Amino acid sequence: MEKFLWGSATASYQCEGAWNEDGKGESQWDDFSHHSPFNINHVDGDISCDHYHRFIEDLDLMKESHQNTYRFSIAWTRIIPDETGKVNQKGLDFYNQLINACIERHIVPNVTLWHYDLPLHLYKIGGWENRRTIDEFVNYAKICFEAFGDRVPLWVTVNEPGFYTHCCYGAGNYPPNVCDFQRYAKAGYHLMLGSARVIEEFRKGDYIGKIGLVHASGNVETKGTDEANQIAARNADLFNNLWVTDTCIRGYFPDDLFYKLRESQIDLSFVKEEDKIHFRNGTVDFLGINLYCRTYVKPYSGGETNVHLNNKGSGKILEGEVIKGWYETAYDPHVKVNQWGREIYPRCMYDELMTIKREYDNIPVFITENGHGCYDELIDGQVDDKERIEIVGEFIKWMLKAREEGCNVQGYYMWSTMDLYSWVNGYKKRYGLVYIDFNNGNKRIPKKSYYWYKKLIENDLKGE
Template identity: 55%
Template sequence: MVLMDRKQFLWGGATAAYQCEGAWNEDGKGLGEWDVFSHESPLNINGATGDVSCDFYHRYQEDLDLAAEGGHNTFRFSISWSRILPSGTGEINQGGVDFYNRVIDYCLSKGLEPNVTLFHYDLPDVLARKGGFANREVIDAFVEYAEVCFRAFGDRVKLWVTINEPRYYAYCSNMVGNYPPNHELDFDRYFKVVYNEAVASSRAVALYRSLGLDGKIGIVIDNCNVEIAPGTKDPQGIRLKAELFYDRLMLDTQLRGELPGALIPFLRENGIDDSFVLFEDALSFEQGTSDFLGLNCYNRMYLTDYSEGPTEVFHNNKGAGSKKKEGIRIKDWFETTDDPTTKRNLWGREIYPRCMYNALMGIKERYGDIPVYITENGHGCYEQADESGYVEDDDRIEMMQGYIDNMFEAMKDGCNVRGYYAWSSMDLYSWVNGYEKRYGLVRVDFAEGADLKRIPKKSYYWFKSLIRDYLAGSEHPGHNY
């Protein structure tokens, strides 16, 4: 395969602040929306919190040592907004700044390029109570927060992400209703939140450039590539509606610097409030296009014609305790359908490695030679360790190898892919799924008295071998493990 300089390709693992740090109330940190939700909401169906999680806050050196020993040359993590600005705006918490300085400096000492996300689902509670990203005031607050981070860490951090999965955050918060503030099927709020996140991202990108910093900045989306099932009666109409619902608002504003032309007519035709779209934002989009795109790649949107029944979201946070298959039915628009040839995980989500190739080729065809990082890819499992704590996670290896093979094929066909991050570096809190759903390359023993012991899994050693094969010039990295 003809690829970029292999030594420049980034291989790493990914985490997020609330999911791994713990230390939820230490060193001046303010409350985040997930602190409040996990402690107080009856909708926290598994009863787990991120209060301690895997305690990355106190054990980051151990985790970064394992990453470096595993052959990684980068580490992706997010900053907790409420750890930096406990009230969302205003006074800076030096304890939070000091913590991230320690993490960044230790990354660099271990040869790990820091890839830093500003916002990964965890608003300060003060701002969440004001409506979160449904309130335009939060755009200004985000830009203020971004500037604090750029000035504190921008001398050493050269890869920045503004927002992780803005569409999926809005979807879970306003359509599924499983993430705070737990709105269900609220189309008006869903589109408003996605739009305001887009404005906030673009303004943060423009600010970053105005500060004269020499890194790169972009946004991370969840893979929403639309595939239309055979036999669909209106494939073109469904594709347009689905892409406007899933990803065009974010991709067109962040990569082209403009709203998709069909968006406003689409919203008005379907009775969705479009008053959140302001003329003044056009300049923000134009001036704030991303340097790169991060793609969190797990699945596709496999769609067909709407059949019958009310609008309904199908989502499974109970794992094997539920038979739900992940999907949606939107009245008079479209609905997801089942491909009997494709396996699903225990949470009802498709395992479809070809979506990696299709998503990357779709981005290239629509947006040109934009650099892309696969910022998340992985496999959630129930796992059983042996008496020593070791996990033989062959299903994870098989799944990730298939996605990586498709990534390499897309690169061979001209996609400008610059890196790959496994989700996740170690086992961590999986939002409302709690701790039974595990993604890590490294096992964390959450049992009482186990002291959160870290034990690399079989996938950790496979991934290390894959990276070594790649650097050695192998045409099929990982297959010889």
């Protein structure tokens, strides 16, 4: 792992398909996609790009483009399908085959234990709001460590605790589809405790790897520099970043976070004194950063809490939020936005990395996701995604600048390896380096960005 890691990323529910094959149990996303009226694009991940059956083909495409690492997640429900707790050997077999196939191709496996797809039986008892889920998560993680820990050099406990809770309990576009900041805080706390306890478990074993957490990050910037803007910036940093990064790196939540939560009438009875030892012992070896945009804010001006996302990808609806008593989103008319109302601001890559370098003693960092969503078109058998190349190229330039200036960034993963299910955005919003023709047997067609990324990696590996 001396060389810089260049790769791409997927997540189990989004790419594997085979939703009920070989003993796999149901997850909250199986249930949501099949039954929920909040599934606004009316699609599911039952087949997706069928990575479960075609992972060899996908890994060969990665190898051909000189990618030397692959970030993927394990489906909890393939390993432990239901509430009986019985381990599914066919699930272990699949991931053993996937990991071994990576190693045979000199592709470093970077394995995430949990990427949104909670087992349905745990979701039904409250999911991460229920402490039982933490105990079940530790048990599941231990099984994975024992099965794969002799070959996996990079582990991630949870993917994006902040964005997951933001969508589940803020915007309400992920199950359980509510806007309830009491539940938001409780689930977020338990997610961080679950991560810490899994890291404790990892360190009990004789495994070869390192373990971290992945955060959906975005450096905070404000419209002004006065005291009110500085307060808004701190509030936004607490709300979006520090409850994750301070906790997993320094070993506990910022003091002023609890003050702000109490000020917002959040009942903190779920916070237990005896948990502190787990947080202190369960700090990360590295931080994964999923980065797409900055957090641009201004002082709270009034009104009730409101979080809005644009999952239809049409019109001029902008992403943003008003968090009562904390801050609200600001909009910069000079910065372009994508079709889903999100800023396109590649400089945030440099700003975020240098902030992490400064604040956290230059902890090892991986860019575990970065990419650009488009409505890609297949024309004459080809996809010319030049917009993706231009925008992602700028992000990478800023990352390399931070690296040159001493930031301990050790790898970069494009989101995503291939086109896949983009949660409630469905399949029209595409991120992949490889086009999936969903209407023609899931045929794989490398995009122009695939060949661009291949050349970029070649040049870096040559030292150019």
